[in-house]
Amino acid sequence: MEYMDSGLRYTPKKEPEWEAADQFLPAYDNKKFEKKKGPGKVGAVIGVVIFLAVVALMAGLLVWHFHFRKDLKVKRMYTGSLKITNQVFEDAYENSSTPEFIALAKQVTTQLKNVYTKVPQLKKYYVGSTVQAFSEGSVIAYYLSEFEVPAGQEAAVDSAMTAINQQVNKERSSYNRPGNALVLDDVVSSALDARMLSRSFNQFLKYSEHTRTSYIGKIESPGFPDRPYPANTFIQWQLRADPGYQVQLDFDTMNLEENCKNDFVKIYDSLVAIESRVLEELCGYYSPSEPMTFLSSGNVMLVTMATNEKRNYPGFRAQVSQVKRGSKGTTCGGQLTGKKGSFTSPNFPNYYPPDTLCQWTITVPQGKSVKVTFNTFLLGEPGEEKSKTCRKDYVDIDGEKVCGEKPKRTVTQTSKNNKMTITFYSDKSYVDRGFDAEYEDVDMTDPCPKEFQCKNQRCISSKLKCDGWNDCGDMSDELGCTCKATDISCKNGFCKPPFWKCDGIDDCGDGTDELNCGGCPSGHVTCNNKKCISEKLRCDGIDDCGDGTDERQCNRGSGITCTETTYKCKNGKCISKVNPECDGEKDCDDVSDEAECDCGQSSFKTSRIVGGQDAEEGEFPWQVSLHVKGGHVCGASIIHPKWLVTAAHCVQDDGKTRFSQPETWEAYLGLHKQRQIGSMVQKRTLKRIIPHPYYNHYTFDNDIALMELESPVTFSDYIKPICLPSPQYVFPTGSTVWITGWGATREGGFAASVLQKAQVRTINDDVCNKLMSGQLTSRMLCAGILSGGVDACQGDSGGPLSFPTGSRMFLAGVVSWGDGCARRNKPGIYTTVTKFRGWIEENTGV
Known part of the structure; x- marks a missing residue:
């Protein structure tokens, strides 16, 4: 029986349903009852009648509220499991139509009813129960119970159901228990996800899959891959493995609607949807290159899927197999010895199983200390993002708990002797990808030889101390510093790079870096051209700044005076809103601001690998690799099926190679790893190259070029x-x-094998120009790295500087010149694309 229709079997004859509605008193004509010079008998009688009518009406409303209102019921469904310790599992229990299943199910529901009747908060609201499935150990029954609860009493019933195991324990120890009664233990119960009770469902589907050693099963959404999954449908797949094995679920495709409130897949470490046993909730589109493999704690698993009225997504496909308990990947912990080594959470880099406890004891030679460093640390759980107590999944390092998501190599610890104990614990709900760690022996007196030891025991290069960057992760490398003459000396003792001065962001933490920035006095607006005008002149319909700054973001529709700074709609009218294009709001009368917006979006979910620099496949689908003679030379960006944007300096001839000629180049689109040309990669030759006519190879001014492909590329x-x-x-x-x-x-230089990514921050033009000795022009944009580190940003000439806004990215700049974006305090210089928008359109039509 399905979750959605299970209650119908037990629903008694219903009382008339009361619909909640606003109650309105009659609107009387007040003029008829205005006070007259004399009361008069007629007026008095009418007054008495009205008074009695109002009293009767109020009495009626009170009677309705206290008598009928209490009859408004809310349907509450609870799923759960319980262990039957005096029964042995039989194969017939796997099939719900066998006499054995039916007989045992009847016993379970009878005893559940008996348990509920002993709890006052449950007895009067109970409707009935069904057993959904059985599994091994001794026998585990999975059930569904229905209650009709008066409005306002839901919390009390929820609380009673959560504590139901206490009542079962009391029943088990009772002397009055019948001799042939089932012995129940380990009862779990929780309210069913309300989305699974949606009244919009018009189709309920249920499947079962029992995998075996020599058999790999397959589950997929209905219609996959030929057509989208059906709308308004609830589906469940009950998965089983043999005794002594765990279920392994491998998704090779997951493509659902982005919002989990609409369509979703939920995976449970159970055979019914018990919320305290949910492993993960999935929606959206995941890259096939990002593995999603789940392991059960026992030999069962449940996959559920719910869809709403729209059905324009392919769905999912997964393989179901079994893994022997205790085999590689399912176990963890043990004795680790030697000078160095490594260890991981079970099933890493895939999702670790729930209900897991592992312990490693690491021993290094006498006289040394154990130093452990976690390269990846992903133990996140919904609702626990800011937890400091680590109540759920955690790693315990010599008594210190760590949980959540941590940047790469920031979790590290050094022992006080030659031994260390590390414990990994996962509870019964929500799993993550886990960790990989390495250990080594270090000198007890000097755990960071020739390096700086952070307060959190991380070791960093001594050169990184007091450089303005939080390399330790706990700011300990930036404490007690003496700032260089060129640095910003914050009042709180920190030192910051000079190009963070007056950039509009409080980098010091006390506002020091934003003082004395030459802004306008209070009550005035600072125009983009540095002019100061009175705040009263803002949004008065007159360009008082002279550059239109004071008339922007004035909440006026189309029809304002057009300036160089206002957005112009296709119909020629201008609007004051800043950056209106492709923001999901129709600002222009002709909606031209939302036209041609199929751009700047990755199909896949964003990677969760914290601190990593490798991009995920498909994360930046506009990135192009330009090759000459079989090797990567420059980057470029896709702006149209036939057009790329790159840097003009990439296409300048030198003594050996004619870079200006189309036949010299090959463009690889969809490439992720160099020299790995997969099916998703498309190679194109060039038809023509158009460098900007005013490119200056001495100053890199106007450093932009266009490339037309010989044949259009197919978007994917x-x-x-x-x-x-x-x-x-x-x-x-x-x-x-x-x-x-x-x-x-x-x-020249060596290319990274995998596409790299890094976050950088746009920098104030005046500050950057001083930093770069006055070499910037008005067509250049300056950006520096935020995270620091020589290898933090490995950009390509001609490649994109992508600006995220909402769910899209815009081409802010083209990688042009500088001292390399990977070097500290040396910002990169980019060609400002907005300055060349007209030139691009003139040459490409885009």
Whole structure:
């Protein structure tokens, strides 16, 4: 019996349903009852009648509220499991139509009813129960119970159901228990996810799959892959493995609607949807390159799927197999010895199983200390993001608990002797990808030889101390510093890089870096051209600044005066809103601001690998790798099926190679790893190259070029265009942007194998120009890295500087020149795309 229709079997004859509605008193004509010079008998009688009518009405409402209102019932469904310790599992229990299943199920529901009748909060509201399935150990019964609860009493019933195991324990120890009664233990119960009770479902489907050693099963959403999954449907798959084995579930495709409130898949470590046993909830589109493998704690698992009225997504497909308990990948813990080594959570880099406890004892040679460092640490759980107590999944390092998601190599610990104990614990709900760690022996007196030891015991290069960057992760490398003459000396003792001065962001933490920035006095507006005007002149319909700054974001529709800074709709009218294009709101009368917005979005869920620099496949689908003679030379960005944007300096001839000629180049679109040309990659030759006519190879001014492909590319999940900004688009100082590439420059050097990504931050033009000795022009944009580290940003010449806004990314800049975006305190310089928007459109039509 399905969750959604189970209550119908037990629902008694219903009382008339009361619908909640606003009650309105009659609207009387007040003029008829205005006070007259004399009361009069007629007026008095009428007054008495009205008074009695009002009293009767109020009495009626009170009677309704206290008598009938209490009859408003709310349907509450609870799923759960219980262990029957005096029974042995039989194969017939796997089939719900066998006499053995039916007989045992009847006993279970009878005893459940008996338990509920002993609890006052449950007895009067109980409707009935069904057993959904049985599994091994001795016998575990999975049940569904229904209650009709008066409105307002739901919390009390929830609380009683949560504590039902206490009542079962009391029943088990009772002397009055019949001799042939089932002995129940370990009773679990929780309210069913309300989304699974949706009245919109018009189809309920149920499947079963029992995998075996020589058999791999398959489950998939209905219609996959030929057509989208059906709308308004609830589906469940009950998965089993043989005794002594665990269920392994491998998704090779997961493509659902992005919002889990609409369509979702939930996986349970159970055979019914017990919320305290949920392993993961999935929706959206996951890259096939990102593995999603789940293990059960026992030999059963449940997969559920719910869809709403729309059905325009392919769905999912997964393989079901079994893994012998105790085999590699399912176990963890043990004795680790030697000078160095490594260990991981079970099933890493896939999801670890629930209900797991492991302990490692690490021993290194006498006189040494154990130092452990976690390369990856992903133990996140919904609702526990800011937890400091680590009540759920955690790693315990010599008595100190760590949980949540931590950046790469920031979790580290050194022991006080030559031994260390590490414990990994996962509870029965929600799993994550876990960790991989390495250990080594270090000198007790000097655990960081020739390096700086952070307060959190992490070791970093001594050169990184007092450089303005939080390399330790706990700021301990930036405490007690003496700032260089060129640094910003914060009042709180920190030192910060000079190009963070007056960038609009409080980097010091006490506002020091934003003082004396030459802004306008209080009550005035600072125009983009540095002019100061009175706040009263803002949004008065007159361009008082002279550059239109004071008339932006004035909440006026189409029809304002057009300036260089206002967005121009296709119909020629201008609007004051900043960056209106492709933001999901129709600002122009002709809706042209939302036209041609199929750009700047990755199909896949964003990677959760904290601190990693490798991009995921398809994460930046507009990134192009430009090859010459079989090797990567420059990057580029896709803006149209036939057009790329790159840097002009990439296509300048030198003594050996004619880079200006189309036949010299090959463009690889959808590429992720160099020299690995998969099915998602498309290779194209070039038809023509158009460098900007005013490119200056001495100053790198106007460093932009266009490339037309010989044949158009086919867009896919791995190949998509980035959004082009309008000429008026604003990229605020201090904004976080992404730089991507394979790390090579045209002048030589070694390319990174996998596409790299790093976050950088746009920098104030005046500050950057001083830092770069006055070499910036008005067509250049400056950005520096936020996280620091020589290898933090490995960008390519000609590649994109991607600006995220909402769910899209816009092409803010083209990688042009500088001292390399990976070097500290040396920002990268990018060609500002907004300055060339007209030129791009003129040459490409885009």
